[in-house]
Amino acid sequence: MNRSKQLYYLQQLDSKIDRAQARIAEIKALLGADEVLQKAVKREEAVKHVLEEKRKALNKAEHEVEDQQIEIEQKTSRLYGGRVTAPKELEDLQQKVASLKRYLGVLEERQLEAMLEVDEAKDVHTEAAQSLEEVRAEREAQHEELSTEQANLRAKIEASYEERPSHLPDILPEDLQLYEELRKSRAGIAVAAANDQSCAACGSRIPSAIYQIARSPSQLTQCSTCKRILHGR
Ligand SMILES: [Zn+2]
Structure with missing residues (x-):
């Protein structure tokens, strides 16, 4: 049995679990982050509020x-109704009607402006509502995709955990202990491949003698720089 090779296999399995767990953490963050959606929701609410205000203003203008x-109708019917006969009063009424009609023009102009503003606000709201719908749909699709990926990763992790114990009987207890210690202190990587007589983890040159040990089935050696267990291939 090759001591470093067994550890190397275990390392590959553990690294696979680590990568899957890191990606699951990433996915969790992505699923939780919804700034874009929140922004679209807030914008739609804000322009909807503007539209409501413009509608209220239009309503007021219409009533005015x-x-x-x-x-004007009331004053006009008084004017021509025949009940008012005094010339002074008739003249006053006539002037009043003329003045009311002039101001009606102003009010109608205001009503028209209010209508235009409502139309404009409607367009802005329609655009914001569509944009919100798009963001929602995109987010839903992304959620589905990420949830599927998450489920696949969980299955992968479970399979790896099931496979893991089968590697352990081939590993010496002291080797396993060293491996676990290095995993903790070396960012999860306890075993490095020795490629072309250099450490694949830190890149340091490995002297020939050490390289020979790294290739030996019965001995274990570590990189003099990063202290990782070397597996010579
Ligand atoms: Zn190294």
Whole structure:
């Protein structure tokens, strides 16, 4: 049995688990981050509020025009109704009607402006609502994709954990202990391949004698720089 080779296999399995777990953490963050959606929701709410305000303003302008028209009608029927006969009063009424009609023009102009503003606000709101819908749809698709990936990763991790104990009987207890210690202190990588007589983990040159040990099935050696167990191939 090759001591470093067994550890090297274990390392590959553990690294696979580590990578899957790191990606799961990434996915969790992605699933939780919804700034873009929140921004789209807030924008839609804000422009909807503007639209409501513009509608209220239009409603008010319409009522003002109506009230003005009613008043003009009332004054006009008094003017021509025959019940008022005094010339001074008739003249006053006539002037009043003329003045009311002039102001009706102003009010109608305001109503028209309010209508245009409502139309404009409607367009802005339609655009914001569509954009929100798009963001929602995109987010849903992304959620589905990420959830599927997450489920696949979990299955992979589970399979790796099931496979892991089968490697352990071939490893000497002291080798396993060294491996676990290095995993903790060397960012998860305890075993490095020795390629072309250099350490694949830190790149340091490995003297020939050490390289020979790294290739030996019965002995174990470590990189003099990063202290990782070397597996010569
Ligand atoms: Zn090294």
